[in-house]
Amino acid sequence: MTATRPALILGSTSRYRRELLERLRLPFEAVAPDVDETARPGESPADLALRLAWAKAREVSARHPVAVVIGSDQVADLDGMPLGKPGDRERAVAQLRRMSGRAIVFQTAVAVVRGDTGYAQACVVPVTVRVRPLADDEIGYYLDAEQPYDCAGSAKAEALGIALLQAIESDDPTALTGLPLIRTCQMLREAGIDPLRPATTA
Secondary structure (H helix, E strand, O other): OOOOOOEEEOOOOOOHHHHHOOOOOOOEOOOOOOOOOOOOOOOOOOHHHHHHHHHHHHHHHHHOOOEEEEEEEEEEEOOOOOOOOOOOHHHHHHHHHHHHOOOOEEEEEEEEEEEOOOOOEEEEEEEEEEEOOOOOOHHHHHHHHHOOOOOOOOOOOOOOOOOOOEEEEEHHHHHOOOOOOHHHHHHHHHHHHOOOOOOOEO
């Protein structure tokens, strides 16, 4: 008798999270969660990221109760205030000017839910990014080259954005890109999917 893995679903349409999860060489489906991402009054960036990760995982799990569902969210935190995705060049310039010479904490949350067993765990993995002092011409060149308008904080550290930085401090470097794979692997194992153990014959 063959032991079959539960289906794996990424509750996100983010290409960055999809590319990260593909590193584990597990078959999965990406499903868009139907979640209101509006911050609540007084909500900290870490609390916002954790609440949205839970909300995404649980909303998708309600539609796919026998699957293992991953939900994730990231909020850039500058002195306790969230920095969202800029959306356009003008806002990206303003964000990078504010970030110049300062430390930003990217609060990346992941939740894993398996409805049929009741498994549900979540955590926040912070990444501190120290930005070097930036000149306006450097900001302009970077934005022309990368157009990182769909990234919180306007910076893609996995590409040319690394040239903006002095240091990255984290227990899990993948968290900066949007999905902390070390903690995700731990939760997947607990939920019944081990990336290093293929389905076996009982």
